[in-house]
Amino acid sequence: MTNPVMSIHLPVTALAGVGQALANRLAQLGVVRIFDLLMHLPRDYEDRSRIVPIGMVSHGMSVMVSGTVTWVEKNRTGLSVTLEDESGLLVLRFFKAYASLLGVMTVGAKITAFGEIKVSRYGVQMSHPEYHLTGTQQTQTGLLPIYPTVKGLHQNKLRQLVRLALQAVANDRIYSVPDAMLSAAGLRLSGDFLSALKQLHLPDRHADIFAQTELLSQLKDRSHPACRRLIVEELVAHQLSFLFRRNNVYRQKAPKCQANSALAKKLAGSLPFSLTQAQQRVIHQAVVDMTSSQPMLRLIQGDVGAGKTLVAAMVACHALDSGWQVAVMAPTEILAEQHLANFQKWFAPLGINVGWLAGKQTAKERTTALQAIADNQVQIVVGTHALFSDNVVFAKLGLVIIDEQHRFGVEQRLRLTDKSLMGSTPHQLTMTATPIPRTLAMSMYGDMDVSVIDELPPNRTPxxxxxxxxxxxxxxxxxxxxxxxxxxxxxxxxxxxxxxxxxxxxxxxxxxxxxxxxxxxxxxxxxxxxxxxxxxxxxxxxxxxxxxxxxxxxxxxxxxxxxxxxxxxxxxxxxxxxxxxxxxxxxxxxxxxxxxxxxxxxxxxxxxxxxxxxxxxxxSDGFVIAQKDLQLRGAGELLGKRQTGDMGYYLADIVRDEVLLEAAGKIAAQLIGTAEMMTTATAIMNTWLPQAQNYVNV
Missing domain, CATH: 3.40.50.300 (P-loop containing nucleotide triphosphate hydrolases)
Structure with missing residues (x-):
């Protein structure tokens, strides 16, 4: 008997006939596990469910036709066969006239053929069609899936492999979202995970012509209930990973910081302008987080010039006044040096030492900087990804400020949680100047609280x-x-x-x-x-x-x-x-x-x-522009390929599936909120996101 749950996680080499060479080709498609193969969904379908009259075909159609051979001509370019029915005629073109073909293509033979129609000055043609003598049923019928593929991997092989994968997991206990939760979220998507997959890979071939047309349309635009069922499952898995990650961080202890900061008042008093109401609101939200022993996980969004860096500096004052160090990290040296200049300008007059750590430093400079960080000789350390290095250890790290968050992966961000000799987990305040539409924020930063600076300083010139x-x-x-x-x-x-x-x-x-x-x-x-x-x-x-x-x-x-x-x-x-x-x-x-x-x-x-x-x-509204960018070019263009590659969606599209994403967030919260559903929640996440186990302690 198949071991429950496990076979869906096995490598594709566990399937009969899949050796290393074939596995390497599948890997080019992102298919490594049997689950990946099941989620390698068709990009299109060939309609072999009905015979189309020859007189009704048009250029570019892939159709099945049936008729009588009325003419056969063999020449140096191959074989031409005229096929006629009551509505018209077309020519079947074969570029090699081999013996078995000549044996079938004879005048008077009844032939059924499938292929792509080409209409040109030479008439209506179908080149290299699949064919059989009418009535022998030698070709596949119904709706045949067409998969994304690579050189050397034929469609028929992929179809065979998918069928083997479906058979392999037939006895698995695959956990999925309970129907009751789907209904409570307003989603009418009955049927389990496996039945949904079968409908996509092996669609109903017995539907009538009109139902078949509607089915094709729904399968292609992913609006079919089976598609939506899988999309919900995938989105729930991602939302669960955020919740598990957040809860994992929340189980750790963070340094409590003071609600009132004399340093913050001095910094505000040294500025030649006043903070905007939006800046003050976001500072307050972050400070409230930091007065708890639960680690802060907060993302600050703000348009270009909204004053995010100053907000971060004001929040840092509360950690500094409480005796903790602050790390400020940026993705590029240009941006990191800009922050270094600002933090030195703001804090040096207030008696706070600001250090620097970047890849371009000499060995001697780096050694000196590392020693100063470990000895608490510098209270603020500004740097690039060099701050992630294993040999960087802080004496009392209390707050990590990360700019342009989307340029760092989740694993990198979480590596900063064990940088303090005090054994506590620092608060995390991340910033981005890329306004992120709400749906994208949910799908990228579901483990974080979000604050928005929605007001520009009055001195900004249009x-x-x-x-x-x-x-x-x-x-x-x-x-x-x-x-x-x-x-x-x-x-x-x-x-x-x-x-x-x-x-x-x-x-x-x-x-x-x-x-x-x-x-x-x-x-x-x-x-x-x-x-x-x-x-x-x-x-x-x-x-x-x-x-x-x-x-x-x-x-x-x-x-x-x-x-x-x-x-x-x-x-x-x-x-x-x-x-x-x-x-x-x-x-x-x-x-x-x-x-x-x-x-x-x-x-x-x-x-x-x-x-x-x-x-x-x-x-000039960054959020309006970002929403349009998301619609026109997708998340990869908005946030960058590196980060969105981590999203790992097989089927979901955060623009198209906005409503389902909202529902998935609610379902994930329900699943993780009850002890009896914890097994289901963990299994769903591990099925879709096995890599999540690397940074989620469940």
């Missing part, structure tokens, strides 16, 4: 955004020259570092050389392939006003604050995501001068391309 065809590039260059001669500074952003033959996009290097030749102003170049020290030197000169125009790649997307820069040109804007364009645009408008962002595009634009650029031109 930015006028215009879209201009690249044919008018010379006019834009002239405007840049006038702008810089008037004492202002500008950015020119290019998507690529070097010239590419594959993409019609201006490289930063060539643009820099062109502008240096044409303009009598001071021009600098910065891109991600430069050495860190050279990059920082150029950025420092630009900030000091020694460079008028900075040509750059998207490396300046975050962390660059130059108030005198009032004009930005983004070349080939149609190639960048809306949220990324919005981030880049936020580098201007930081001073008193009226600011402009010019989106240079290459015509012709697709209707979607026009819609995207119009959204950016007409809106």
């Amino acid at each position: 930015i006028t955004t215009v879209t201009i065809n690249r044919e008018r590039r010379d006019e834009v260059i002239a405007r840049i020259f006038d702008n810089c001669k008037a004492g202002k500074q500008a950015y020119w952003v290019c998507p690529l570092v070097e010239e590419s033959t594959a993409l019609d996009a201006q490289s930063a290097q060539l643009t820099y050389e062109d502008l240096v030749e044409r303009l009598d102003i001071r021009i600098g170049l910065v891109h991600g392939k430069m050495k860190a020290v050279d990059k920082q030197a150029v950025m420092a000169e630009f900030k000091a006003g020694k460079i008028d125009l900075l040509v750059a790649t998207t490396v300046i997307e975050v962390g660059v604050d130059v108030p005198n820069a009032s004009l930005m040109v983004i070349e080939n804007a149609e190639r960048l995501g809306l949220s990324q364009l919005h981030q880049l645009r936020g580098r201007v408008g930081r001073g008193e001068a009226k600011s402009f962002c010019v989106l240079l595009y290459q015509a012709p634009l697709s209707p979607t391309g026009i819609e995207r650029l119009n959204v950016l031109r007409d809106s």
Whole structure:
């Protein structure tokens, strides 16, 4: 008897006939476990459920036809067979006339064939069809699944493997969401996990023509009840992983911090402006979290220029006043150095030592920095991913501040929980300048509380955004020259570092050389392939006003604050995501001068391309822009491939399945909220997300 639950987790090599070579091909499709094979769902279906009259076929259709052979012609290019029924005729084309084929294709033979129709000046043809003598039933009928595949892996082999997988798990006890919970969430999705899979891989071949058409439509757009059942199961599994992870962190002890902070009052008093109401609200939310011995897990969202870093600094004061160290981490050295400059500016006058830890330090500098951190000689440590290193140990780490959270994986973030010699788990405050739509936040940060700074400081200058065809590039260059001669500074952003033959996009290097030749102003170049020290030197000169125009790649997307820069040109804007364009645009408008962002595009634009650029031109609301970006380009473009790859969805789509995501959150909370359902909850999560066991202690 099959061992309950276990076979679905076995590697595909457990299936008969799957050796290492075949397993390697399947691995290219992301199929490693038997479960992966079951969730390798068809991308389309061939309708072999009915015979289509030849007179009703059209170009591009994959159909089954039946008729009588009325002509057979063998020539040097192969074999041509004319097939007729009462409605018309078509030609079956075979490029090899082998003996068995000639034995079947004879005048008067009744033939049933399946293939793709091509209509051209040579008439109606079907090349290399599958065929059999009518009545012999030698080909498969009904709706046949078409799977995503790779070279060397035939559709018939995949169909066979899926059938073997379904047989292998037939006796497994596969835990799934109880029907009662689905009903309570307003979802009418009866049937269990296995029956849903069978409907998708082996759809009903006995439905009538009209029902078959509707079935095909539902299977393709994932609206079929069987699809929705699996989507709910998958979303529930992800929500459970968040809840388990959150509860696991909450079981640990965090340092209690003071609700009142003298240091925070001093910092606020040293500022030349007042905090916004939104900033004060978010600070209060975080401080309330930190007054508990339960670790804070809070994400701060805020649009470009909303003052997130200052909020983090104010929250840090409460940890510092309570005797704890603070770690501030950023994904790039440019952004980390920006934070270092801000934290030193704010805290050095208040007697707080701010340290630095990054990959570019010499061995001696790093040793000194590590010793200072371990001895509590520095109270705030700013750095990059170097803070994750095993040899970094804090004397009393009480708060971790992570900027641009989506650029770090879950495992990295959780590695910071054991960095303190005191044995406590630090509070975690993460920030992102990428406004995240609610559904995406639920699917990416379900283990965190979310605070939104929904108010910009009153000193932010509105930015006028215009879209201009690249044919008018010379006019834009002239405007840049006038702008810089008037004492202002500008950015020119290019998507690529070097010239590419594959993409019609201006490289930063060539643009820099062109502008240096044409303009009598001071021009600098910065891109991600430069050495860190050279990059920082150029950025420092630009900030000091020694460079008028900075040509750059998207490396300046975050962390660059130059108030005198009032004009930005983004070349080939149609190639960048809306949220990324919005981030880049936020580098201007930081001073008193009226600011402009010019989106240079290459015509012709697709209707979607026009819609995207119009959204950016007409809106300055990052959340509106992010929602549109999510709809048009998906989570991978909004947050970056690295992080969204961790989402690991087989079937779910967070835009399409927004309603199901809401229901899944409620169901997950119910499952984890009762002791008798804990086995079911754990099994569901482990089935869909076996890797979750690496960071969830259940």
